[in-house]
Amino acid sequence: MIDVYTANTPNGVKVTIALEELGQPYKLNILNLSDQDQKQDAFAKINPNGRIPAIVDRDGANGKPIRVFESGAVLLYLAEKFNGLLPIDPALRIDAIAWTYFQTGGIGPMMGQAGYFKRNFPEFQPGFDRFNTESQRLVGMMDQALSKSPFLGGDEFSIADIMHIGWIDRAPAYFGFDLSTFPSVVEWHARVMRRDGVKRGFSVLK
Ligand SMILES: N[C@@H](CCC(=O)N[C@@H](CS)C(=O)NCC(=O)O)C(=O)O
Structure with missing residues (x-):
């Protein structure tokens, strides 16, 4: 299962679109950016840059959870993990x-x-x-x-x-x-x- 940390912004929507297009289940955590949820200590463990979007894959490599931040890295991770949304050639x-x-x-x-x-x-x-x-x-x-x-x-x-x-x-x-x-x-x-x-x-x- 993928935990998604995001909000309704142009960067935030990238991850929900990717997971919907890939047909993968996910748990949605919507952060309130005005309340600075993204700057809280607990979230810094997921994205040290204090921004959305980010994910935690509970079934990461070697059976351990893995966090991914930066939207480009998140989409690359999802495309590679689920074999979609990137050409093979x-x-x-x-x-x-x-x-x-x-x-x-x-x-x-x-x-x-x-x-x-x-x-x-x-x-x-x-x-x-x-x-x-x-x-x-x-x-x-x-x-x-x-x-x-x-x-x-x-x-x-x-x-x-x-x-x-x-x-x-x-x-x-x-x-x-x-x-x-x-x-x-x-x-x-x-x-x-x-x-x-x-x-x-x-x-x-x-
Ligand atoms: N380069 C980052 C940009 C992320 C970003 O700037 N996210 C904005 C929302 S669109 C954010 O979290 N803003 C709140 C803040 O800067 O505190 C990415 O692509 O993930």
Whole structure:
């Protein structure tokens, strides 16, 4: 059984989507981020970075529980453990993993900071512009890739798509991101949101 520690956020939804898509049972622990549940000592043993999402696999390697933090690592762990959500072909597989890193190193922090400036320092335009411009460039890269294949990792839906869907879904409301200039991303968003596992992954957190 997998214990999931998460919340209703673009990073938090990744793990519930992955487990729903993989058809695996899990125990959901929803943390209250406003109450700082993620900064409590007990949670630091699961994620020393004090953030969600994270998991504990009660049946980890060598029969011992294992904790995994950082959403990219969590999805890789689940994909490998349950043999799904990653292409078998080595070239396609590493491409899906590259897009997974792209999300945690690019889309996540850039969109996160754009939203932060929009909400907290709306009068400081240079702060917002810096992160919004970079977000636009990164989504432009996704648009290029998605104009050639239905999913970020190629023909197969994979963890690469799960990493991005919550961010793309929320960016318009979060910081006024205009998706309409990225038609392939708009089509991909609709394609991914139609999947039953994706729908369930979002709805269990609402
Ligand atoms: N790189 C991390 C980012 C995790 C992250 O920033 N999570 C946010 C929610 S979307 C969080 O826990 N925020 C609460 C806090 O920073 O205290 C990952 O991909 O797992």
